[in-house]
Amino acid sequence: MSRPAVRVEGLSKRYQIGSREPYHRFSELLSNLARGAIALPRRRRSATPDEQAPGPEGEFWALQDVSFEVNEGEVLGIVGRNGAGKSTLLKILSRITEPTAGRFGIRGRVASLLEVGTGFHPELTGRDNIYLNGAVLGMPRTEIARKFDEIVAFAEVEAFLETPVKHYSSGMYMRLAFSVAAHLDPEILVIDEVLAVGDMQFQKKCLGKMSKVAQAGRTVLFVSHNLLAVESLCTTALLLDGGQIVAAGAPSAVTARYQGRHDAECPIRQWDDLASAPGGSHVRLRRAAIYPAGADDSAINVHTELVIEFEYWNMVEGLVLSPTANLYDQEGRVVFQTSPVNEPCWTDKPFPRGLFRSQFVIPADFLNDGYHELQLYMVKDASVLVERFDSLLRFYVADDAAFRRGWYGKWLGAVRPNLEWQTVQVAPLERPIRCGDPTDSVACHRGA
Amino acid sequence: MPSRSSSVDNELIWYAPKPAWSFVDLAELWRYRHLIAILALRDIKVRYRQTMIGVAWALVQPLTQLCIFALLFGLLGRTPVEPGTPFLVSAMCGLLLWQLFAQSVTGASASLLANTNLVTKVYFPRLALPISAVAVALVDFCVGVGLLAALLLWYGVVPGAAILFAPLFVLLAVILAVGISAWLSALSALYRDFQYLVPFLLQIAFFASPVIYQTDALIPAAWRPVFALNPLAGAIEGFRWAVTGQGSPPWLPIVTSIPLMAVVLGSGLLYFRRVERTFADRI
Numbered sequence: 001m002s003r004p005a006v007r008v009e010g011l012s013k014r015y016q017i018g019s020r021e022p023y024h025r026f027s028e029l030l031s032n033l034a035r036g037a038i039a040l041p042r043r044r045r046s047a048t049p050d051e052q053a054p055g056p057e058g059e060f061w062a063l064q065d066v067s068f069e070v071n072e073g074e075v076l077g078i079v080g081r082n083g084a085g086k087s088t089l090l091k092i093l094s095r096i097t098e099p100t101a102g103r104f105g106i107r108g109r110v111a112s113l114l115e116v117g118t119g120f121h122p123e124l125t126g127r128d129n130i131y132l133n134g135a136v137l138g139m140p141r142t143e144i145a146r147k148f149d150e151i152v153a154f155a156e157v158e159a160f161l162e163t164p165v166k167h168y169s170s171g172m173y174m175r176l177a178f179s180v181a182a183h184l185d186p187e188i189l190v191i192d193e194v195l196a197v198g199d200m201q202f203q204k205k206c207l208g209k210m211s212k213v214a215q216a217g218r219t220v221l222f223v224s225h226n227l228l229a230v231e232s233l234c235t236t237a238l239l240l241d242g243g244q245i246v247a248a249g250a251p252s253a254v255t256a257r258y259q260g261r262h263d264a265e266c267p268i269r270q271w272d273d274l275a276s277a278p279g280g281s282h283v284r285l286r287r288a289a290i291y292p293a294g295a296d297d298s299a300i301n302v303h304t305e306l307v308i309e310f311e312y313w314n315m316v317e318g319l320v321l322s323p324t325a326n327l328y329d330q331e332g333r334v335v336f337q338t339s340p341v342n343e344p345c346w347t348d349k350p351f352p353r354g355l356f357r358s359q360f361v362i363p364a365d366f367l368n369d370g371y372h373e374l375q376l377y378m379v380k381d382a383s384v385l386v387e388r389f390d391s392l393l394r395f396y397v398a399d400d401a402a403f404r405r406g407w408y409g410k411w412l413g414a415v416r417p418n419l420e421w422q423t424v425q426v427a428p429l430e431r432p433i434r435c436g437d438p439t440d441s442v443a444c445h446r447g448a
Numbered sequence: 449m450p451s452r453s454s455s456v457d458n459e460l461i462w463y464a465p466k467p468a469w470s471f472v473d474l475a476e477l478w479r480y481r482h483l484i485a486i487l488a489l490r491d492i493k494v495r496y497r498q499t500m501i502g503v504a505w506a507l508v509q510p511l512t513q514l515c516i517f518a519l520l521f522g523l524l525g526r527t528p529v530e531p532g533t534p535f536l537v538s539a540m541c542g543l544l545l546w547q548l549f550a551q552s553v554t555g556a557s558a559s560l561l562a563n564t565n566l567v568t569k570v571y572f573p574r575l576a577l578p579i580s581a582v583a584v585a586l587v588d589f590c591v592g593v594g595l596l597a598a599l600l601l602w603y604g605v606v607p608g609a610a611i612l613f614a615p616l617f618v619l620l621a622v623i624l625a626v627g628i629s630a631w632l633s634a635l636s637a638l639y640r641d642f643q644y645l646v647p648f649l650l651q652i653a654f655f656a657s658p659v660i661y662q663t664d665a666l667i668p669a670a671w672r673p674v675f676a677l678n679p680l681a682g683a684i685e686g687f688r689w690a691v692t693g694q695g696s697p698p699w700l701p702i703v704t705s706i707p708l709m710a711v712v713l714g715s716g717l718l719y720f721r722r723v724e725r726t727f728a729d730r731i
Contacts, residue, residue, distance in 0.1 A: 124490065
């Protein structure tokens with residue numbers, strides 16, 4: 001049980017920034033040939049195209065000296081910001097790309113799911129695509145044939161088996177694609193952010209399948225931004241940042257560390273010099289900040305009461321100014337717009353020239369978890385936009401696992417208010433009613 | 449054997465950066481033959497989906513070309529074939545092998561780009577893509593053989609024992625196609641210029657190969673050794689000889705084409721292997 005299924009030793013991956021551009025020109029080949037011809041007499045050392053002298057554009061290390069070990073039956077969660085090297089790591093472990101240095105050992109068959117429905121062809125029927133996708137994911141033909149009915153049943157697409165998948169609804173397409181993947185039987189399963197797509201039901205299905213795979217003693221490597229899923233499903237976790245492992249160990253500790261980084265992202269921005277401060281001839285911004293109302297800790301989660309504060313210079317005497325804040329969630333939806341409509345001193349009053357500070361409080365148990373972005377409008381005479389500051393503050397509201405009770409998906413809605421619910425028993429049932437199982441409430445209701 | 453396989457199960461298999469020059473892992477390619485077949489099947493199915501005449505399209509192109517050249521040489525009053533061979537039969541032999549080659553190369557050189565989503569998302573020997581393109585061309589070739597058989601019947605040409613060698617020359621053309629495809633698919637993936645260069649190169653190759661003419665009927669004897677350096681010439685002339693049974697086997701192009709073919713195939717596979725590992729990063 002404690003044997004390693006995956007062992008990674010000093011894995012590094014370097015990209016040449018210049019060679020990551022989407023198009024490669026013939027002139028590049030010609031210059032390479034010329035360079036090769038010049039270098040040939042000097043008996044060039046063995047070098048891959050990537051290892052040749054770094055171009056003037058420089059180079060970029062997507063991974064740097066990463067080492068870790070995953071035992072059989074473990075579920076490893078890999079977290080980190082975009083560009084931290086998570087996908088590169090998975091790509092190397094699935095052998096899609098080679099590392100620049102280091103090595104890794106694998107025990108058993110690897111199946112990697114870096115996207116749902118890899119290789120699906122829209123013109124082909126559901127049946128053809130099951131065979132195609134299975135083959136692409138490395139399932140032997142006999143195995144696909146054996147599991148065919150199971151795959152179809154799991155995806156619930158029996159009636160559309162002979163229909164080209166371009167006519168499928170996106171839900172059917174996703175179910176079919178996931179169903180093929182779910183019936184792979186690898187010793188090691190590598191999954192990248194599959195959970196980010198699909199609806200709630202689909203995510204539930206994915207998570208359920210993953211924990212089943214792990215319970216069957218297989219090894220799972222799992223990249224996700226869904227920290228709650230990582231905390232609840234993984235036995236161990238890694239935090240990558242800038243291509244390096246910055247934390248490893250118990251999932252809850254690693255995700256806490258990850259969220260700590262988020263908080264530091266940009267809760268405060270300040271410009272002390274009026275001349276270079278953002279803004280125009282009417283208004284310039286001096287400071288924007290977000291901080292917890294209680295001075296106790298700096299971690300922002302869904303239970304934190306937040307203060308949002310702006311300082312700005314008014315440069316035009318007598319301007320009737322109202323700052324307006326728009327809060328967006330990570331899907332880009334407006335959560336709310338707020339403006340000082342009932343502020344006693346300054347609402348609808350002319351502002352003298354000078355430095356002002358405005359603030360408002362977002363109550364605790366109000367925002368949903370995830371990234372939020374604040375945009376600030378400076379409005380003159382209640383209707384004329386004089387200045388706008390996009391993406392002024394960006395902050396992350398962490399979730400709280402304690403309130404979850406087994407549901408790890410995204411809580412729906414732009415906000416997540418903690419509303420007062422009340423439940424009372426209206427009347428007891430007088431006498432037991434004939435039903436198969438007395439605890440089956442549905443059956444009892446039908447009886448009543 | 450069983451003890452060996454179980455020990456493999458129990459050991460970590462290590463992967464590290466491969467040396468810059470190594471040969472294609474043919475055993476692994478063989479393990480993925482099922483994928484090659486499925487990819488070829490996919491391309492055939494997709495190509496003829498929602499068409500009315502389906503696979504018959506494979507016949508349209510050689511038939512049109514045949515008609516054009518028959519008309520052209522008819523107007524000219526002279527056909528570039530040895531006496532005794534009907535022009536249409538001779539040209540059809542050439543066109544069939546040419547199509548096999550040209551379609552393989554066209555399909556293969558586009559194959560990596562057309563399957564970027566696969567290349568960047570799953571592992572498999574990348575050579576499966578150009579090879580499946582060659583397999584697709586082979587299917588069209590088989591359809592075309594029916595047309596050739598019809599022409600033979602029409603002209604009453606009865607192939608002799610030489611016909612037994614025909615598959616050998618088809619094999620030569622396929623090997624050459626795989627070698628060139630390995631080169632061009634890798635180059636087109638890295639340098640998009642080859643997308644535009646390939647059709648152009650094929651057009652030159654069409655006239656430089658004895659497709660619509662017979663070497664002996666058109667090329668002066670002094671130039672024939674130079675002409676034989678085109679490895680496709682051996683396959684085409686050989687196939688034509690095997691089908692029509694006319695004259696003696698074209699030894700010169702056959703003998704020169706075999707080592708050339710080996711060089712093209714070997715170097716193609718080497719080059720493909722060398723750049724294969726960077727496809728996912730660079731495509």
